[in-house]
Amino acid sequence: xKGDTDSIFLDTSIVIARLVHQPATKKRIRERLSKxxxxxxxxxVKQEFKRRLLKEAQYLLNQLNDKKSFAVVHRxxxxxxxxxxxxxRNICMEMLSTIFxxxxxxxxxxxxxxxxxxxxxVGLKDLDRSVDSLVWQLGCACAGYPVEEKVPxxxxxxxPEKCRRVAARCxxxxxxxxxxxxxxxxxxxxxxxxxxxxxxELNEAERFIDRAVADPSSICTMDPCLRxxxxxxxxxxxxxxxFYTMNGKESQHLCRALNQTLIVRPKNPExxxxxxxxxxxxxxxx
Amino acid sequence: xxxxxxxxAGTGVSSKGTLESFSPLVEKSGGDISGYVSLLGRQGxxxxxxxxxxxxxxxxxRSGAPARRDEIRRCLIKSTEAAGNLxxxxxxxxxxxxxxxxxxxxxxxxxxxxxxxxxxxxxxxxLNILQGALKQEEFERFSVDQCQAxxxxxxxxxxxxxxxDDDIERSVELLxxxxxxxxxxxxxx
Numbered sequence: 001x002k003g004d005t006d007s008i009f010l011d012t013s014i015v016i017a018r019l020v021h022q023p024a025t026k027k028r029i030r031e032r033l034s035k036x037x038x039x040x041x042x043x044x045v046k047q048e049f050k051r052r053l054l055k056e057a058q059y060l061l062n063q064l065n066d067k068k069s070f071a072v073v074h075r076x077x078x079x080x081x082x083x084x085x086x087x088x089r090n091i092c093m094e095m096l097s098t099i100f101x102x103x104x105x106x107x108x109x110x111x112x113x114x115x116x117x118x119x120x121x122v123g124l125k126d127l128d129r130s131v132d133s134l135v136w137q138l139g140c141a142c143a144g145y146p147v148e149e150k151v152p153x154x155x156x157x158x159x160p161e162k163c164r165r166v167a168a169r170c171x172x173x174x175x176x177x178x179x180x181x182x183x184x185x186x187x188x189x190x191x192x193x194x195x196x197x198x199x200x201e202l203n204e205a206e207r208f209i210d211r212a213v214a215d216p217s218s219i220c221t222m223d224p225c226l227r228x229x230x231x232x233x234x235x236x237x238x239x240x241x242x243f244y245t246m247n248g249k250e251s252q253h254l255c256r257a258l259n260q261t262l263i264v265r266p267k268n269p270e271x272x273x274x275x276x277x278x279x280x281x282x283x284x285x286x
Numbered sequence: 287x288x289x290x291x292x293x294x295a296g297t298g299v300s301s302k303g304t305l306e307s308f309s310p311l312v313e314k315s316g317g318d319i320s321g322y323v324s325l326l327g328r329q330g331x332x333x334x335x336x337x338x339x340x341x342x343x344x345x346x347x348r349s350g351a352p353a354r355r356d357e358i359r360r361c362l363i364k365s366t367e368a369a370g371n372l373x374x375x376x377x378x379x380x381x382x383x384x385x386x387x388x389x390x391x392x393x394x395x396x397x398x399x400x401x402x403x404x405x406x407x408x409x410x411x412x413l414n415i416l417q418g419a420l421k422q423e424e425f426e427r428f429s430v431d432q433c434q435a436x437x438x439x440x441x442x443x444x445x446x447x448x449x450x451d452d453d454i455e456r457s458v459e460l461l462x463x464x465x466x467x468x469x470x471x472x473x474x475x
Binding site: 019020021022023025026093094095096097098099100111112114115116117118119121122125126129130152153 | 410421455458459462467469471474
């Protein structure tokens with residue numbers, strides 16, 4: 001914090017929440033960031049922002065074009081997206097909230113479409129401008145592709161999602177090779193977590209590191225920014241002392257391995273951020 | 287900046303332990319930004335692709351609606367005037383006038399919204415974003431900087447010819463910089 005630690009790393013969940021979560025959550029995040037001199041994010045966060053938020057925006061735009069009704073799309077999201085896709089459903093529901101009270105359905109439909117179109121067109125640039133710095137050293141090639149509008153309000157292209165398609169330009173292999181010691185530290189931490197406490201993402205990260213350390217040339221074939229984004233983002237955040245996220249489940253272990261302070265923003269804006277100092281012996285479980 | 291790297295080995299970045307670890311998005315420090323992926327039209331060797339700037343759709347100038355186009359023109363003049371007045375009242379600390387002028391501007395923007403079919407997509411999109419950002423705001427609390435931002439958006443972006451991509455980007459940036467939420471209209475309650 002100011003006068004103490006002055007940079008904070010924003011995970012994908014925070015970057016998305018800053019754009020489309022409710023005003024009370026945004027306020028909480030603003031208050032947190034105001035305590036630091038610098039907000040930092042990274043290329044893999046940008047790639048996840050594209051995959052998670054902007055693709056949902058495209059999905060909603062398609063639904064609005066198809067059903068031509070804000071209310072019908074709203075119901076469709078509630079009825080169709082299964083509970084297993086809670087994250088997608090929540091993001092869609094946040095984006096389908098509206099402040100235009102009293103407006104009739106056709107107007108709400110049009111306004112939503114206009115917002116979603118501009119989110120797709122300028123969202124990435126707005127993300128860039130909303131932080132002070134961007135960690136680029138990992139060299140995620142997928143993140144470098146802009147969203148391109150092919151047909152207004154209808155068709156958008158997001159660039160590749162699979163690292164193997166841009167392997168010649170992907171920087172993950174050399175980054176891993178340069179940071180093998182840190183990667184091995186993370187592996188040790190992951191191996192020390194009881195099997196029952198390990199999420200599917202952490203299991204995948206463990207398998208990925210095992211294979212990557214044994215054969216770095218295979219890294220791109222495993223599509224790391226698609227499959228083990230949490231791990232890559234943790235590595236990108238290495239030089240920043242504080243890590244800010246809404247998902248403590250994986251970060252609690254990765255931040256420990258990297259000796260970082262973890263700050264978790266609960267979904268309920270009435271609750272305070274959970275601050276887990278790197279120096280504290282014990283953290284709450286997420 | 288005084289933070290220390292947290293990792294024992296560092297990221298290759300952390301060993302420097304300074305701002306060099308990041309590539310600043312706003313060139314305050316004059317630092318080297320090579321390596322930054324070019325979405326802002328800057329240097330970026332990692333990926334060579336760059337967005338193809340889309341020309342704004344030509345202002346159609348529909349022949350059947352000259353009266354409505356003239357109505358837009360007049361409404362934009364009044365909106366620019368109202369936005370300018372916001373600045374004046376904010377600077378003078380005239381809260382009631384500030385609020386009254388804010389409501390007047392909001393009504394003028396609503397009038398423009400009714401005429402949106404006469405203009406290009408980007409124009410309607412920008413108007414929508416501006417209306418969303420101003421909804422539920424208390425005008426009495428607006429600072430001079432905020433009023434300036436609104437005045438600039440209305441006068442230089444919404445009211446100055448065809449609205450291009452740059453106009454939208456700059457307006458979103460102005461709203462964010464001045465403490466408004468450009469995405470307020472699609473943010474949950």
